[in-house]
Amino acid sequence: MIAVNTVYRPGFLSIEVNDGHLYGTPIDILRLSAPLILVALGMTLVIATGGIDLSVGSLCAISGAIACLHISTATDRNSPSTVLTALALAFGAALVLGAWNGLLVAVIGIQPIIATLILMVAGRGLAQLITEGQIITINSAPYRAIGLGHFLTLPLAIFIALAAALLVAAFTRRTALGLIVESVGGNAEASRLAGIRSGRVVFLVYVLSAACAAVAGFMITANVSSADGNAAGLWIELDAILAVVIGGTSLAGGRFSLGGTVLGALIIQTLTTTVYAMNISPQTSLLFKAVVVIAVCLIQSPAFRAKFRRRRSDRTPGPAAPQRKKEQVPA
Amino acid sequence: MTGSHPVLTMTGITKTFPGVRALHNVDFRLFPGEVHALMGENGAGKSTLIKVLTGVYDTDEGIITLAGEQVFLTGPMQAAAAGVSTVYQEVNLCTNLSVAENIFIGREPRRLGLIRWGEMRRRARDLLARLGLDIDVTAQLGTYSLAVQQMVAIARAIDVRARVLILDEPTSSLDAGEVAQLFRIMRQLRDERVAILFVTHFLDQVYGIADRITVLRNGSLVGEYRTAELPQLTLVEKMIGKELDVLERLDEQQKRNIAAPSDSTPLVEAAELGRKGGVTPFSLRIHAGEVVGLAGLLGSGRTEVARLLFGADRADHGQVRVDGGKASLRTPIQAIDRGIGFSPENRRAEGIVPELSVRENMILAMQAARGWLRPIPRRRQDELVEKYVKALRIRPANPDLPVRHLSGGNQQKVLLARWLITEPRLLILDEPTRGIDIGAKAEIQKLVVELSDGGMAVLFISAELEEVLRLSHRVAVMRDRTMVAQLDNDTTLDADRVMQTIASGTHREEVNRSTPSPSASAR
Structure with a gap:
């Protein structure tokens, strides 16, 4: 994809220094993919337990709406304390909603897709209620910085996503949470009989997913300095699920790969950006996404690879190489 | 031909x-x-x-x-x-x-x-x-x-x-x-x-x-x-x-010595423990160092007894005492905390986590008992896993292989290792030798003897009477989801007597439908 881009637009890979900040398409892609990375990280854990969280898009909208509402009603919109309070409020609300998802799935035992569908639908309504059906526009420099600010010449959003990825990685791999999540997703009954309290783990991952979605919601609304209960984070749950699957985590649960998910999110964002940059209408971009997803899934399918190898054993699958190159960028 | x-x-x-x-x-x-x-x-x-x-x-x-x-x-x-x-x-x-x-x-x-x-x-x-x-x-x-x-x-x-x-x-x-x-x-x-x-x-x-x-x-x-x-x-x-x-x-193992433990406090004691639709209330005492066999036909309630003792199913009748004190065993983790381990009959559905590695499968129960916030250090994991791969002769001896690549007998050994790592005081083994070969079977039987000599209590469930008789100090007989007898494994006890007990329990029904004889299958 990077190759295609470079051919079509010679300036694609170039990075300029402007005003002490780095600019360029690769940087844009990283910045724009930050919310998706966040949502997809939470989604990875949920999917690894064998569940799914459809409500993350609505959660983005809700958290964004609460934060913006608080800032817009405050007297001093630019004071850091106002912004921090707003963030804390919205974050807390997201945790409560995540706990609601966890309750439905882990305690009451509703199937995850249905349980989170409730909040997916109801959450949009809730976000609209918060914004009273309006688009709340705010003018707050600190809040804006979450989406557009810079730090060490790079957009702040990149650092937030990176920090979240490292945090989730540490949270799962430095503790036994990752193993336990994989065990529950791999065989829930065997895990229970091995003494794992799977209910708690499942509950926890939904809360974690909501937390990730909340931060993504801040970024999305900060990017445009406004909260639109209807549009913020729309369909991001589907992109996130895609990112997770492209990243190599099975929808059936079990083994998960956070690195793969980050990569998957970057691929999706690169694709979106490419489609826009090449002046293809946004409507067709969905079709392009579908094609790429099919390609990636085929590359990952062992059966397909086996056939591919048998047919032309001399050729190695090409697309893997450029993807790997990109992985080095955020690291 | x-x-x-x-x-x-x-x-x-x-x-x-x-x-x-x-x-x-x-x-x-x-x-x-x-x-x-x-x-x-x-x-x-x-x-x-x-x-x-x-x-x-x-x-x-x-x-x-x-x-x-x-x-x-x-x-x-x-x-x-x-x-x-x-x-x-x-x-x-x-x-x-x-x-x-x-x-x-x-x-x-x-x-x-x-x-x-x-x-x-x-x-x-x-x-x-x-x-x-x-x-x-x-x-x-x-x-x-x-x-x-x-x-x-x-x-x-x-x-x-x-x-x-x-x-x-x-x-x-x-x-x-x-x-x-x-x-x-x-x-x-x-x-x-x-x-x-x-x-x-x-x-x-x-x-x-x-x-x-x-x-x-x-x-x-x-x-x-x-x-x-x-x-x-x-x-x-x-x-x-x-x-x-x-x-x-x-051959050496033929017939355990009946070192039937004294009347000291039993390690685990079930008093009128039962569950509707599972098993009628039964009472059973298991002492440290004792192997109690559980015999009976398929579906006679053997597994249900095990699951109640482990908290895999919830009892709705009676109670369990551990070390003489009342214990609530409503979930597996509560049983594990009390030093009970349970290797289930259905390895694939309830035992292994197929895509996890041998190592991860082995440490699962210990990790669960510690809670996810206290991971077992990698070096300790490797020590434990190496020890049991060697002790149980697990093949291939590659701890990072997904456990689904192992054969049935080796998967069973991984499950045994999972529990041995937790150092249980009572280990419940439900059909641990089913579908595995004679070499591994002998190894597992030998292991049971060693564990009990080392003071561990074992509840041993098997459809094969010879095996039960060879290993157990005492045999509890199940029939129609009821524990009909508990027989000391002294010199007078043989397969025939156990079978008679199974066949002629106290219940109605046509008794002789399939009076099993382990060798009847041969002809």
């Missing part, structure tokens, strides 16, 4: 998995109208050979011919179409579909593209009647016992008008009466010139029905023999590849 040409030949079959060489240059042939036993220890390559034969796996090298023509089998459906039909070790059916649907799935009788349900049910009933089974074919398969499910799987296999019928451990979940029934069917099919490939771990059954025997060891062919010309001892030697020492060890 050998005068004719073989219906199936496999020549130079080689199959390698990442980290495992499952088959190496194996030859195999099968004649019409014979029952041919495929023998070998766990991991010898029996299941792999069968999967190659049924098109589940590709071969790396080798040629398969059916009726003289070379075939390339790419999948089970294609193999079935070529006349190779299989009943797998673990029942591979859809428990949420009806019995009739399971038998005809994928090849339903149709007219104009629509399924003819009446016809399907009728044919299903006929087929099962041939197997001597009279059940409601419209009922969900899951409502029947594992044994009935196994018979349904066999019915499905023989309906495909198979030239080659493969039975991969079909008897491991059947009781003696059902085994006899199965053998009757097998003889009937043999007389119809079907070639039957039979895999089992029960030597008695091999000598009861097989005409010829092929032995595999470590993925290589040892040889092909006529059953009549191969004494049992020689067969075992060929399977394990060493002379007799395992058998000697088995």
